[in-house]
Every structure is written in structure tokens, then in C-alpha cells.
Amino acid sequence: MVAVTxxxxxxxxxxxxxxxxxxxxxSLALALVxxxxxxxxxxxxxxxxxxxxxxxxxxxxxxxxxxxxxxxFVTIGIAFLLGAGVERIVIRRFEGGSxxxxxxxxxxxxxxxxxxxxxxxxxxxxxxxxxxxxxxYSVGGVAIxxxxxGILVVTLISVTVLWAFFRFTKAGLGMRAAAIGPExxxxxxxxxxxxxxxxxxxxxALGAISGIMVAPELFLTPTMMxxxxxxxxxxxxxxxIESPVGAVVGGLLLGLGTTLVSRYVDFVSSELELPFAxxxxxxxLIVRPAGLFGRVTVRRV
Amino acid sequence: MTPLLExxxxxxxxxxxxxxxxxxxxxxxxxxxxxxxxxxxxxTTTLRAVSGTVRKSGRVLxxxxxxxxxxxxxxxxxxxxxxxxxxxxxxxxxxxENLRMGAYVRRDRGVKQDLERVGGLFPWLLERKxxxxxxxxxGEQQMLALARALVARPRVLMLDEPSLGLAxxxxxxxxxxxxxxxxxxxxxxxxxxQNASIALEISSRAYVLEVGxxxxxxxxxxxxxxxGVRKSYLGY
Amino acid sequence: MRIAGRAGGYAAxxxxxxxxxxxxxxxxxxxxTYVGAFAIALIGLNILTGHAGQISLGHGAFxxxxxxxxxxxxxxxxxxxxxxxxxxxxxxxxxxxxxxxPALRLAxxxxxxxxxxxxxxxxxxxxxxxxxxxxxxxxxxxxxxxxIGGLTPERWLYYLTWAIAAVLFLCAILFLRGxxxxxxxxIRENELAAVSSGVSLARYKTLxxxxxxxxxxxxxxxxxxxxxxxxxxxxxxxLSILLLVGLVIGGVGSMLGVLGGAAFVEFVPxxxxxVPAKVIDALQRVGLPVSDLDPTTAGVPSVVYGIIxxxxxxxxxxxxxxxxxxxxxxxxxxxxRLIPTNKPGTPSRREA
Numbered sequence: 001m002v003a004v005t006x007x008x009x010x011x012x013x014x015x016x017x018x019x020x021x022x023x024x025x026x027s028l029a030l031a032l033v034x035x036x037x038x039x040x041x042x043x044x045x046x047x048x049x050x051x052x053x054x055x056x057x058x059x060x061x062x063x064x065x066x067x068x069x070x071x072x073f074v075t076i077g078i079a080f081l082l083g084a085g086v087e088r089i090v091i092r093r094f095e096g097g098s099x100x101x102x103x104x105x106x107x108x109x110x111x112x113x114x115x116x117x118x119x120x121x122x123x124x125x126x127x128x129x130x131x132x133x134x135x136x137y138s139v140g141g142v143a144i145x146x147x148x149x150g151i152l153v154v155t156l157i158s159v160t161v162l163w164a165f166f167r168f169t170k171a172g173l174g175m176r177a178a179a180i181g182p183e184x185x186x187x188x189x190x191x192x193x194x195x196x197x198x199x200x201x202x203x204x205a206l207g208a209i210s211g212i213m214v215a216p217e218l219f220l221t222p223t224m225m226x227x228x229x230x231x232x233x234x235x236x237x238x239x240x241i242e243s244p245v246g247a248v249v250g251g252l253l254l255g256l257g258t259t260l261v262s263r264y265v266d267f268v269s270s271e272l273e274l275p276f277a278x279x280x281x282x283x284x285l286i287v288r289p290a291g292l293f294g295r296v297t298v299r300r301v
Numbered sequence: 302m303t304p305l306l307e308x309x310x311x312x313x314x315x316x317x318x319x320x321x322x323x324x325x326x327x328x329x330x331x332x333x334x335x336x337x338x339x340x341x342x343x344x345t346t347t348l349r350a351v352s353g354t355v356r357k358s359g360r361v362l363x364x365x366x367x368x369x370x371x372x373x374x375x376x377x378x379x380x381x382x383x384x385x386x387x388x389x390x391x392x393x394x395x396x397x398e399n400l401r402m403g404a405y406v407r408r409d410r411g412v413k414q415d416l417e418r419v420g421g422l423f424p425w426l427l428e429r430k431x432x433x434x435x436x437x438x439x440g441e442q443q444m445l446a447l448a449r450a451l452v453a454r455p456r457v458l459m460l461d462e463p464s465l466g467l468a469x470x471x472x473x474x475x476x477x478x479x480x481x482x483x484x485x486x487x488x489x490x491x492x493x494x495q496n497a498s499i500a501l502e503i504s505s506r507a508y509v510l511e512v513g514x515x516x517x518x519x520x521x522x523x524x525x526x527x528x529g530v531r532k533s534y535l536g537y
Numbered sequence: 538m539r540i541a542g543r544a545g546g547y548a549a550x551x552x553x554x555x556x557x558x559x560x561x562x563x564x565x566x567x568x569x570t571y572v573g574a575f576a577i578a579l580i581g582l583n584i585l586t587g588h589a590g591q592i593s594l595g596h597g598a599f600x601x602x603x604x605x606x607x608x609x610x611x612x613x614x615x616x617x618x619x620x621x622x623x624x625x626x627x628x629x630x631x632x633x634x635x636x637x638x639p640a641l642r643l644a645x646x647x648x649x650x651x652x653x654x655x656x657x658x659x660x661x662x663x664x665x666x667x668x669x670x671x672x673x674x675x676x677x678x679x680x681x682x683x684x685i686g687g688l689t690p691e692r693w694l695y696y697l698t699w700a701i702a703a704v705l706f707l708c709a710i711l712f713l714r715g716x717x718x719x720x721x722x723x724i725r726e727n728e729l730a731a732v733s734s735g736v737s738l739a740r741y742k743t744l745x746x747x748x749x750x751x752x753x754x755x756x757x758x759x760x761x762x763x764x765x766x767x768x769x770x771x772x773x774x775x776l777s778i779l780l781l782v783g784l785v786i787g788g789v790g791s792m793l794g795v796l797g798g799a800a801f802v803e804f805v806p807x808x809x810x811x812v813p814a815k816v817i818d819a820l821q822r823v824g825l826p827v828s829d830l831d832p833t834t835a836g837v838p839s840v841v842y843g844i845i846x847x848x849x850x851x852x853x854x855x856x857x858x859x860x861x862x863x864x865x866x867x868x869x870x871x872x873x874r875l876i877p878t879n880k881p882g883t884p885s886r887r888e889a
Binding site for chain 3: 042044090093094097099100101103104105107108109110111112114115116117118119120122123222226230233234237272274275278281282285286
Binding site: 170174177180181184186188189190 | 401
């Protein structure tokens with residue numbers, strides 16, 4: 001079965017690459033979890049929103065003379081406003097709708113953002129610049145791409161910042177309270193509807209980071225994030241869909257797992273990487289519906 | 302003297318069911334007022350009408366200001382603390398985080414002192430501040446809800462059935478704290494209770510609601526002697 | 538009265554479907570044949586989502602199974618393509634039945650996710666196992682021919698498809714009537730309550746998945762014969778999404794709404810690009826300074842289609858069928874006000 005020549009050096013490279021791509025899954029998965037926790041909506045448009053904001057970053061860099069990092073931060077700001085705006089303008093109208101309604105609403109958004117990007121920026125693929133130099137790090141004689149290390153570091157920093165916001169700030173506490181108990185939180189003075197909008201905004205900002213980080217690896221096209229979204233779904237479910245820590249760990253594990261399996265298990269070629277991830281999804285849903293990190297809750301009648 | 306809180310012809314409904322048929326009542330600054338009545342009389346809805354968590358018509362005045370159109374969070378910011386039915390504990394947050402949520406509306410620097418003051422009233426709270434609030438017992442959760450409301454430094458405290466499901470000794474303790482705060486700090490309290498005897502003990506005035514209307518009102522002293530109230534709610 | 542009226546309505550619909558191709562060219566006829574195929578898939582989806590309340594974002598996968606069954610059997614094994622239609626249904630139905638078992642443990646958004654994954658996986662499986670499926674290029678079928686002299690192949694397929702649709706429509710109505718239908722709807726309303734009143738979840742959910750996938754498989758087989766090519770690109774996730782959207786637009790739970798939904802699936806993605814041009818035209822005629830828009834601009838149809846979807850969910854959550862029902866009720870009220878009748882012998886309804 002294993003006919004590939006194995007070297008530890010290459011294995012190490014694969015691990016770093018797997019973690020980097022896993023970090024991208026993790027941040028999009030975290031965005032999904034954030035929205036699911038605050039508004040109980042599974043946002044099928046999360047990937048397309050990330051793609052759309054990545055196009056904004058591309059446009060800032062290529063057409064408006066921004067260099068990478070200023071464009072990165074401006075885009076995160078725009079993404080936040082976009083996410084919050086989507087919640088206030090669209091999602092709010094359907095609040096309390098059935099699962100079917102909410103899924104279709106986010107699918108409507110999916111189609112609109114996808115079409116919108118193709119409309120504004122044309123569907124042709126674009127090169128997205130990388131902020132990291134092509135010169136690899138050399139660790140014990142093994143070349144490690146700066147790009148991959150960079151993705152990992154940027155994602156982990158943003159996840160940590162987000163964690164600190166929820167853990168240590170009053171606004172973060174208010175958001176957690178609003179997600180747990182909207183009614184009592186309002187009685188305590190929390191502006192719950194605004195918290196939902198902020199939740200969507202933060203999720204969109206995280207999505208923008210994942211999009212900008214993955215774009216130099218792939219080409220920037222309107223369909224760029226669709227596959228990433230599916231991996232993010234799997235990662236979120238793996239972690240228990242309500243658990244932020246679970247989403248991050250799930251994303252990293254998934255990135256690592258799919259990379260190593262498709263490299264070292266002959267049968268699982270690149271076409272089977274996605275079915276492989278899907279098989280994990282169904283397996284987890286069946287064996288441990290609450291995910292690896294979620295708690296099993298008793299369903300109320 | 303104008304009352305601190307006043308309801309004037311308040312009506313409320315849940316879908317087709319009318320819960321309040323024009324309630325009028327008032328609570329003066331520094332008073333403890335009890336709302337009595339059977340299940341479904343509209344006691345809880347009256348509190349909800351004040352805090353804005355039910356659709357209503359009619360007027361609600363707070364400190365002379367019309368607050369009928371305010372959202373619940375707006376009322377909380379004005380200094381009305383509502384401890385709802387079922388206590389409204391944020392189960393997945395810790396005890397300490399719940400207490401900090403009490404200070405959510407505060408903009409001043411005195412929060413720390415208030416947290417300490419509350420810790421003085423319920424010393425065990427600080428010992429168990431890292432515990433998840435959902436794992437507390439019912440009595441402890443009720444204490445936490447009260448403590449959390451006090452951290453907000455409210456002018457009016459509205460309690461909905463604080464004694465529900467609790468052991469008598471804990472009920473005594475709870476009402477002792479409320480009375481102390483009223484006497485020492487002049488806290489205004491509007492309390493909904495099924496347990497009429499204890500409610501009439503700590504309140505100065507009371508209203509008895511029947512099917513969404515005020516049926517009887519008067520000083521707690523009078524109501525304790527009132528024949529109908531005695532038979533229906535005090536049981537002797 | 539009502540039943541007679543309904544039967545009359547169905548008869549009129551049948552006649553309309555029968556004579557329509559006489560007025561249309563081959564292109565439009567073929568388009569309407571696709572509508573028929575989508576209608577079959579939607580009847581199936583309606584059983585699962587509309588009646589049993591199980592969301593499926595993966596019905597394109599079951600269509601693909603039907604289509605590949607037809608292609609492989611007719612091209613590689615020389616089976617008559619008409620015979621492959623029921624076989625395609627059976628293969629997809631079996632797959633759906635089996636998928637129903639893991640789906641038993643999933644509800645709401647989780648089921649949506651699992652079926653979404655299914656829709657993604659099936660095309661990539663087709664790419665991977667290219668010795669059977671022809672990989673990305675797919676399988677080319679023979680051009681359809683008409684067994685009846687004087688009938689063009691397009692019209693033959695049109696009548697064949699709609700005849701199958703009519704039969705399956707009737708089957709679905711019979712299936713949903715009585716005990717099975719009640720059990721499915723009980724599951725939709727409240728699973729736990731359904732179980733406690735003796736409905737076997739395992740039995741009815743897998744049954745609903747199986748039957749629903751059977752319909753999708755039939756639709757897929759017809760789809761294969763119609764487009765005489767089957768490849769992974771014909772069954773993208775968009776198709777699965779579009780089917781669910783079509784069901785909602787037509788009206789979840791309504792059997793006739795399925796027709797409107799099927800027309801939506803066929804026409805809206807194609808025609809949506811023309812809508813902005815008309816809007817701009819109208820605005821310009823009013824005198825507003827709006828610049829022209831090339832309808833072939835990429836992305837425009839998607840944006841329009843997405844906006845239509847959101848508007849329908851916001852304004853007509855019961856879909857076209859619900860809108861029609863509301864209009865019908867309004868006209869009935871209008872007429873009953875004109876002719877005040879006192880029906881003797883009508884027992885007064887005494888329900889709590």
C-alpha cells in the first residue's frame with residue numbers, strides 16, 4: 001500500500017503545511033461557531049463572505065496602492081462592518097425562523113456574495129500576493145516555507161486576540177451572556193441585538209483573515225473558499241459546533257490529517273481528500289454528535 | 302411626593318390572551334410593596350410590563366419619566382433591576398462572571414466596592430466564585446440572582462417569586478437581606494409572592510391581583526386583617 | 538364540490554401539459570422536459586423535507602446515482618435506456634434508504650450538513666473511480682430516438698417524462714395519504730411525541746429517505762437520457778441547493794407547488810441575468826440616470842437569483858403555492874360575501 005519513499009525531512013514539511021492549512025480551516029470554523037453560538041444559525045455564506053472580503057483586500061493592494069499589512073487591517077475592519085451589516089439588515093428579519101428558513105437565507109447570501117464577487121471583480125483567477133518572503137527557513141537542514149509558518153502564526157495570534165476579548169473584556173462577557181441567555185441579559189442592560197451584530201462582525205473578520213491567508217496558496221477566485229468552508233464545517237462539527245476551542249483544535253487536526261493521509265496513503269488521492277473529510281464528518285456525527293469537545297445536552301421536549 | 306414607580310392603566314396580552322386589564326399601582330421611594338395573587342392573576346406580567354419584556358399599552362412612569370416605550374436594557378440602565386421568574390442565572394458563566402454581569406450597566410469606578418459589599422452579604426459567593434453558576438443549588442442561585450441585581454446599584458429592585466421552590470430557612474435569609482437593604486440603604490422593592498404571609502411581613506403596602514386587575518390594595522397591616530385576603534391567601 | 542373542482546383542475550393541467558409542445562419549438566420543448574424531470578425530483582424531496590421535515594441539501598447526489606446507473610447500464614452493458622429508468626430509481630432509492638440510517642441520529646442543521654457533504658462527495662467519487670464513470674469527461678450516451686414514427690425525439694421524451702411524472706405524482710399522493718403520511722408529518726411536528734405515540738422513527742425516516750431518493754434517481758436517469766452525457770460537473774452542489782430552493786419557492790409540503798418549483802429550478806438560473814436589464818430599462822424610461830448593464834456579465838444572474846430567494850422567504854414564506862392558496866381564499870371570501878348563503882345541514886364545527 002505505502003509505496004511512497006519516506007523521509008523525515010519531507011514528513012516535517014508536510015506537518016507544517018498541514019498545520020498551516022488546518023489553521024485556515026480553524027479560523028473559518030471558529031467564525032461558524034461564533035455565529036452558531038450567538039444566533040443559532042449555521043452560516044453557509046461564511047466562506048463566500050470571506051472570499052468577498054479577500055477580493056476587497058486584493059483590490060486595495062492592486063488598485064489602490066496599499067501595501068499588504070495596511071490592506072490586511074483595513075479589510076478586517078471592512079469585514080467586521082459587512083458582517084454586522086448583514087446581521088442587522090438581513091438575518092434579523094428572519095430571526096426565530098425554522099432551520100430550513102435560516103439555511104436558505106444563508107444560502108441566498110452565499111449566492112449573492114458569490115455572484116457579487118464575480119460581477120465586481122470578474123471570475124478570472126487572480127494572483128494574491130504573499131506577505132512572507134519565498135526564502136524558506138532552514139531547520140536542521142529541512143526547508144520550511146515561511147508562508148506556512150506565517151499562516152500558522154497570524155491565525156494563532158488572531159484566535160488568541162479573540163479569546164482574550166471574550167475572556168477579559170466587559171463587552172466580551174456581555175456577548176457571552178447574550179448568547180447564553182438573551183432574556184436575562186437584557187434585564188441586566190445588555191443590548192442583545194447589537195451583540196448579535198457584533199458576533200456576525202467578528203465572524204466575518206475572522207473569515208477575512210482565513211481568506212487572506214489562504215489566497216496566496218490558492219488562486220483568488222469567487223469559488224476559492226467553497227472547499228475551505230466544507231473543511232471548516234467538518235472542523236466545527238469535530239469540535240462540537242458550540243465549542244470555540246474545539247473548532248480550533250478540530251481545524252488543526254483536520255488539516256494535519258488530510259494532508260498526511262493524502263500524501264502517505266496511496267488510495268486516498270487528492271480527489272478523495274474531500275470524501276475522506278466527509279466520512280470523518282458523518283462518523284463524528286454518528287458516534288459523538290456533541291463532537292470531541294462538546295457536552296452532550298439533553299434534548300428538551 | 303411623586304412615587305418612584307407608577308403604572309397607569311397598563312394592559313398586556315400574550316397573543317389572544319389578555320393578561321392585564323388596566324393595572325394601576327404605585328411604589329414610593331424607599332417602600333417595599335408586595336404583589337399578591339393566585340397563579341395567572343398577572344403578577345409576573347406586571348413586572349414584565351415595567352421592565353419592558355412584554356407588549357403593553359398604558360403608561361409606566363419611573364422617577365416622573367415616561368418609560369413605557371423603553372426596551373428592557375434601557376430600563377436596566379435607568380436603575381430598575383428585575384430578577385425574573387426562574388432567576389435568570391447565566392448557567393454557563395461562573396459565579397464571579399454572573400456578578401460582574403450585574404455591573405454591566407455601571408460606568409463608574411465603584412464596582413469593586415459593590416462586589417465586596419455583596420460578598421459581605423453572602424460570603425460563600427466569593428469562596429465559590431470560580432464555580433459554574435448552573436451547578437449551584439436552587440437557593441444559592443436565588444441568592445446569586447439577588448446579589449447580581451444589587452451589584453447594579455438599582456433604585457428599584459423587582460423580585461419575581463423569590464421563595465419559589467426554596468426551603469423556609471433560605472426564604473427567611475433572603476427576605477432578611479432584602480429588609481436590611483431597604484432599612485439601611487433605602488432600597489425600593491417591588492416583590493411578587495405566592496407566600497403571602499412572609500410578603501406581608503416585610504412589605505409596607507400590598508396589592509392583590511385577580512385576573513389581571515387590582516382587587517384589593519392597602520397597607521400590609523390592613524391586608525393581614527382583611528377577611529378575603531386572609532381566607533384566600535393566608536389560609537386562616 | 539371541492540373534490541370535483543380539484544379533479545377538474547388536475548384534468549385541465551393534464552390537457553395543458555399534453556398540448557403545450559404543439560405550440561413550442563424543440564428547444565422550449567426540451568426545456569419543459571427538464572422541468573418535468575425536476576418536478577419528479579421535487580416530488581421526492583417534498584416527501585422528505587415537506588412532509589417528514591428532514592432537510593436535504595444532497596438530492597443532487599441521488600440524481601447523480603440515477604444518472605450514472607442509466608449511463609453505465611445503457612452504454613457499457615447495452616441495456617435499453619428506458620429500462621434503466623426504474624433501475625436508476627432503485628439504485629438511488631437503496632442508497633437513500635441506507636443513508637437514512639446514519640441520518641436517524643441527525644436532526645436539523647446536522648442533517649443539512651451531512652446531506653450537504655453527500656452532495657459534495659458523490660461528484661468527487663465519480664472522478665476518483667474513473668474506470669466505471671469515465672472520470673471528469675464522463676460517459677456519452679446515444680442520442681435519444683423516438684420509438685413512435687411521426688413523433689420527434691424531443692416530443693417523445695417530453696411525453697415520456699411527463700407521463701412518468703404524472704404516475705409518480707399520483708403514487709406520492711397515495712403514499713402520503715393515510716397512515717404513512719400521518720406518521721411522517723408526526724415526525725416533522727415533534728419527533729419525541731411521534732415516538733411516544735408509537736411511530737417507529739427507524740422505519741419511517743429510512744422509508745422517507747428511500748422513497749425520496751428513488752424519485753431523485755428516476756429524475757437523474759431521465760436527466761441523463763435528456764442531456765445524453767453524464768459527468769461530475771452536471772451534479773454540482775449548486776444543483777442540490779437549487780432543488781431545495783425550488784421546493785421552498787414552490788411551497789414546502791404542497792404537491793402542486795412542486796411544478797412552480799421545478800420551473801424555478803430550470804429557468805431562474807438561466808433567466809435571472811435578464812432581470813436587471815429590464816429593471817434598468819424601466820428606470821431609464823422613468824427618466825432616472827441609470828447606466829446600462831450587460832446581461833451576460835458574470836455573477837449578475839446569481840445576485841438576482843439570491844435576491845429573489847431572500848425576497849420569497851421574506852414575503853411569501855409558504856412559497857408560490859401558499860400565495861395561490863391565500864389568493865384563492867381571498868377570492869372565495871369575496872364571492873361568499875357577494876352571495877350570502879345559509880347552508881342547511883352543515884354541521885357546525887365544534888373543535889377546541
